[in-house]
Amino acid sequence: MKLLSKKLNVVIIAGASGIGREIAIAYHQENCRVFVCDISDDFIEKFKNDYPSIFVKKTDVSLYDNVSTFFKEIKVEEDRIDVLVNCAGIAGPTASLEDIDPDEWDHTIKVNLNGMFYCLREAIPLLKKSESPSIINIASSASFFGFPLRSPYTAAKWAVIGMTKTLAMELGSDGVRVNAICPGSVRGERINTVIEADALKQGKTIEEIEKLYLSQVSLKKFVEPEDVANLALFLSSDLGRFISGQAIGLDGHTEGLSNNL
Ligand code: NAD
Numbered sequence: 001m002k003l004l005s006k007k008l009n010v011v012i013i014a015g016a017s018g019i020g021r022e023i024a025i026a027y028h029q030e031n032c033r034v035f036v037c038d039i040s041d042d043f044i045e046k047f048k049n050d051y052p053s054i055f056v057k058k059t060d061v062s063l064y065d066n067v068s069t070f071f072k073e074i075k076v077e078e079d080r081i082d083v084l085v086n087c088a089g090i091a092g093p094t095a096s097l098e099d100i101d102p103d104e105w106d107h108t109i110k111v112n113l114n115g116m117f118y119c120l121r122e123a124i125p126l127l128k129k130s131e132s133p134s135i136i137n138i139a140s141s142a143s144f145f146g147f148p149l150r151s152p153y154t155a156a157k158w159a160v161i162g163m164t165k166t167l168a169m170e171l172g173s174d175g176v177r178v179n180a181i182c183p184g185s186v187r188g189e190r191i192n193t194v195i196e197a198d199a200l201k202q203g204k205t206i207e208e209i210e211k212l213y214l215s216q217v218s219l220k221k222f223v224e225p226e227d228v229a230n231l232a233l234f235l236s237s238d239l240g241r242f243i244s245g246q247a248i249g250l251d252g253h254t255e256g257l258s259n260n261l
Pocket residue numbers: 013014015016017018019020037038039040043059060061062087088089090091111138139140141182183184185186187188189190191
């Protein structure tokens with residue numbers, strides 16, 4: 001069943017792997033024109049092999065010039081964007097705040113927060129030209145809780161909610177809807193790496209940490225990447241036309257985030 005009634009121009013930031021890739025494929029399958037950027041040559045190469053018709057550009061979202069160049073190239077192809085999905089985000093360091101290297105702090109904020117600002121800044125004039133514009137920022141369950149050992153990630157993800165709600169107010173009269181999807185632990189490479197880092201830091205086994213993460217979720221399961229893609233499609237469809245300014249949990253209900261077994 002198709003959710004989108006018309007062909008949309010969709011930009012997916014950090015869409016060559018992980019959740020972003022799943023979202024890009026979902027829009028592609030809905031016959032949208034999809035533009036993807038990503039920092040990784042390897043992921044880009046694989047993506048181009050798998051989906052040669054999708055526009056993909058190497059971009060580091062933490063650098064404004066890179067982001068600006070990506071959007072300039074989109075503007076050559078299209079005069080409007082209908083959907084922007086801001087998916088770039090790195091896990092950042094797993095450590096107590098007093099042990100975090102300031103450069104690692106800065107880098108986490110640059111990718112997860114500044115990068116989102118740069119993409120929004122470039123995309124908004126193009127979104128204003130759409131008949132049904134929608135922005136989807138990928139936040140996290142960590143946007144609602146304190147998350148021990150992950151302070152820069154958590155700080156950036158709380159900030160994404162503040163930016164989402166503020167933008168919904170700034171852009172509402174232009175008809176631009178702005179929402180945040182807040183996934184819990186999503187099955188895939190990224191959560192495996194996070195669990196490994198947490199296990200190492202706490203001197204626990206990977207199985208113990210995975211069990212802990214699952215115990216914090218009422219549904220006792222990890223989110224699948226396609227669940228995030230489905231919600232993104234719904235939010236940008238006519239079915240979501242009155243949803244704006246929301247931080248939507250997509251997590252099977254997170255009961256709390258703690259590192260204690
Ligand atoms: P991932 O690490 O699997 O993929 C991230 C993608 O971002 C990769 O393709 C990578 O090359 C790209 N990327 C990294 N740094 C970049 C940069 N500076 N510029 C451009 N691209 C860059 O991550 P994921 O699990 O797919 O997560 C995607 C988003 O979802 C992130 O914002 C993340 O914080 C959020 N999220 C993930 C989970 C989870 O459990 N995986 C849970 C909640 C929220």
